[in-house]
Amino acid sequence: xxxxxxxxxxxxxxxxxxxxxxxxxxxSFPDYWIGWVRQMPGKGLEWMGIxxxxxxxxxxxxxxxxxxxxxxxxxxxxxxxxxxxxxxxDTAMYYCARQYCHGANCNPAMFEYWGPGTQITxxx
Amino acid sequence: xxxxxxxxxxxxxxxxxxxxxxxxxxxxxxxxxxxxQQKPGKVPKLLIYAASALHSGVPSRFSGSGSGTDFTxxxxxxxxxxxxxxxxxxxxRGLGTFGQGTKVEIK
Numbered sequence: 080x081x082x083x084x085x086x087x088x089x090x091x092x093x094x095x096x097x098x099x100x101x102x103x104x105x106x107s108f109p110d111y112w113i114g115w116v117r118q119m120p121g122k123g124l125e126w127m128g129i130x131x132x133x134x135x136x137x138x139x140x141x142x143x144x145x146x147x148x149x150x151x152x153x154x155x156x157x158x159x160x161x162x163x164x165x166x167x168x169d170t171a172m173y174y175c176a177r178q179y180c181h182g183a184n185c186n187p188a189m190f191e192y193w194g195p196g197t198q199i200t201x202x203x
Numbered sequence: 204x205x206x207x208x209x210x211x212x213x214x215x216x217x218x219x220x221x222x223x224x225x226x227x228x229x230x231x232x233x234x235x236x237x238x239x240q241q242k243p244g245k246v247p248k249l250l251i252y253a254a255s256a257l258h259s260g261v262p263s264r265f266s267g268s269g270s271g272t273d274f275t276x277x278x279x280x281x282x283x284x285x286x287x288x289x290x291x292x293x294x295x296r297g298l299g300t301f302g303q304g305t306k307v308e309i310k
Contacts, residue, residue, distance in 0.1 A: 114299070116247075116301075123288070123290060123301060123302075123303050123304040124239070124241070124247060124290050124292075124301040124304070125301060126292065126298075126299035126300055126301055129297070129299075138297050138298060140204075140298065140299070140300070141204055142204075174246065174247070176247075179237075179249065179252060184252075184253070186235070186252075186294050187294075187297050188294035188295075188297050188298055188299040189237045189249070189252055189292065189294040189299070190247075190249065191249050191258075193246045193247055193248075194246075195246060196246065
């Protein structure tokens with residue numbers, strides 16, 4: 080069974096750094112793209128970026144390029160999303176999600192399995 | 204960037220009604236369009252991919268159509284468990300963009 084387990088909710092102050100995680104299990108972790116999706120309070124879904132753990136190939140949405148860093152450690156089946164300096168506007172739920180892939184029908188940027196989300200609150 | 208525009212932003216319909224949500228891409232995306240359902244307080248779920256292919260386990264009352272720039276999600280007979288927000292998403296050329304969402308409620 081494919082599972083994505085995310086790190087717990089966090090409360091941080093503006094200017095602080097943060098790294099949240101997403102651990103995959105039940106499948107060959109290096110071989111599937113993992114993405115991150117933001118959902119601000121009461122708002123819609125925003126596609127942030129994806130990473131291929133096998134070679135760390137990463138694609139960012141232009142809206143998030145330079146704002147966050149996506150990384151992965153395939154030795155422990157974990158993907159990370161990190162900020163160097165948080166802002167109040169980073170307050171949101173962040174989901175990790177694994178690509179859809181069945182037979183020859185695979186696409187890195189579309190998601191089939193989702194983690195439960197990590198709530199990040201940035202407040203002074 | 205490709206922009207995805209959904210309409211309406213919200214709708215209210217009766218049980219059994221046919222519900223249609225539209226999604227327009229700012230440029231042609233072939234059939235690289237998925238639909239997700241997110242129930243209140245829950246994680247999004249994939250409903251449809253490749254514009255019209257029903258994901259495993261999704262009830263047949265859901266259907267998708269379209270190609271190029273204009274797409275549609277249809278619920279043929281609205282059920283109480285369909286109360287949710289629905290999002291279209293393009294996944295063309297390894298980049299994704301979601302629409303702003305459509306909230307579906309029961310009248």
